Amino acid sequence: MKKFTGALAFIILLFAFSASPAFAHTHLDTSDPEEGSTVTEPLDSITLYFETVIEESAVMELHAEDGTEVALDNLTVNDDEFSADVTEPLENGTYTISWDIIGVDGHPMEDSISFEVDIEETAVEEEENTDAAEDTENAEDGSEEQADENEAASENNVQEEAADDTNSNTLLIAVLVIAIVAVIAIVLLKRKK
Ligand SMILES: [Cu+2]
Known part of the structure; x- marks a missing residue:
């Protein structure tokens, strides 16, 4: 021990x-x-x-x-x-x-x-800046067109959202109806016995 x-x-x-x-x-x-x-x-x-x-x-x-x-x-x-x-x-x-x-x-x-x-190398940076400037010019030309597109897009989004809401409501109602029908059916079946 x-x-x-x-x-x-x-x-x-x-x-x-x-x-x-x-x-x-x-x-x-x-x-x-x-x-x-x-x-x-x-x-x-x-x-x-x-x-x-x-x-x-x-x-x-x-x-x-x-x-x-x-x-x-x-x-x-x-x-x-x-x-x-x-x-x-x-x-x-x-x-x-x-x-x-x-x-x-x-x-x-x-x-x-x-x-x-x-x-980041200075040369690369300068090249990027030139590209960015060109992009800005292009954007200005097409800005009106783009605005229209954006408006249309946002309208579509609103409609889609509304559609989504409707869909989910429909689904909810369907589930509720099925549940109610099921409950009624069960009650009726029990009464018959
Ligand atoms: Cu050690």
Whole structure:
């Protein structure tokens, strides 16, 4: 019995220690850019925020979707923050930030997150503006016609709505009539007996 109690105490102690934060692995808490986010402004730097303090020897890499590495500079560990400068402008696409750090419990931890770069190019913007201007001109020409169409359409809608109302009323009345007939029939049948 003593042996059993001792074993039990040992197991409880083991669980207590494994649940203690001092013995937990150091995962990423959050980051800038965040996992799965879309970056719409030129990206100058990356910061990873970890759950605990990490060792200075941390490594970070940035890869484009085709596997090319984008050079990072000024890798800096500041307690639980790990930042780096992005040295060149990023083309639109998917990027992966990967890291290899040693957490407060001395465990090396490797992981990665992805984010999207989607920066609107000035040329595209100008083209869109021209298109929009043309559309406006066209709209002005056809505006009278369109107004007529809209009026007709809204009249149709009103009629349809009215029709819908009538339909649902008819259905309701039909159900009521059937119910009443059913009740009368049941009453009559019971009386005959
Ligand atoms: Cu660990």
